[in-house]
Amino acid sequence: MEALNVVLSSPLQQLKDEHVLLRKDMNLFYEITEEIEFESGPTVIQEFANLYEQISAFNVKLKAHSKKEDEGLFPMMARHLGENDKTIEVMEFEHEKAEKHLMDFLTEAEQAGPAIDEDDAQAITVYAVQAYATLIQHFAKEETVLFPLAEKILSIGEKEELERLFLE
Numbered sequence: 613m614e615a616l617n618v619v620l621s622s623p624l625q626q627l628k629d630e631h632v633l634l635r636k637d638m639n640l641f642y643e644i645t646e647e648i649e650f651e652s653g654p655t656v657i658q659e660f661a662n663l664y665e666q667i668s669a670f671n672v673k674l675k676a677h678s679k680k681e682d683e684g685l686f687p688m689m690a691r692h693l694g695e696n697d698k699t700i701e702v703m704e705f706e707h708e709k710a711e712k713h714l715m716d717f718l719t720e721a722e723q724a725g726p727a728i729d730e731d732d733a734q735a736i737t738v739y740a741v742q743a744y745a746t747l748i749q750h751f752a753k754e755e756t757v758l759f760p761l762a763e764k765i766l767s768i769g770e771k772e773e774l775e776r777l778f779l780e
Contacts, residue, residue, distance in 0.1 A: 618759075618763050619763075620760075620763055621771045622771070622775055623685075623771055623774035623775040623778055624685075624763055624771070624774075624779055625757045626775075627677070627680060627681065627685070627754070628755055630677045631677075631754070631755065632675060633673070634673060634751070635690070635748075635751065637669070637670045637673065637743055637750070638670070638747060640666060641744070642671060642740075642741070643742045644659055644663045644666060645663065645740050645741050647659045647686060647718055647735055647745070648660055648733060649734065649737065650732065653663075656730045656733050657728065657729075657733060660711040661730065661772070663723050663737065663740060664718070667717055667721075667743075668718065668719060669742055670714075671714050671715075674710070674747075677762065678707050678711070680778055681707070682707060682778065684774050684775060684777045684778065686703060686769050687763075688773075689761070689762055689766070689773065691767065692765045692766070699757075699758065700762070703750070703754065706749075706750040706753075707750070709718045709746050709765075709766065710743050710746040710750065713740070713742040713746060714740075716739045717736060717737075717739035717740050718741065720736045720739070721736055723738065730740035
């Protein structure tokens, strides 16, 4: 695939670099989900509290990243690709799916509260695993398909506009 050799302009490279940082956080929270899955007793509850903190912080970072794509990159690309192209629709759907998994995790964890039991903690953790799986695939798709495509179809002016948007 020649897409891997594409040199990205500054705003697209910024999005890709943010993926690296987000992936680091995701790998950390994924390790915690594995602990929860394979441990038992008080360890599960402790790890679940830890996971809740991690996901809460991660969710804020992910929202800031997604906003750049949802409000900047995606609409710009959609104008070029035309209404029959489903690329952006798929990307937006994946954003919504990941956000829903994260919100389900946070909401159910909050509803369960500090008195959560081991079974509930393990059940709720599944949402974090689903968010992880969705985002790993989604980031890969953006990096191999979407960003190189954006590099090709967006004008220099549009890339400069993106860069300005990302500074806000």
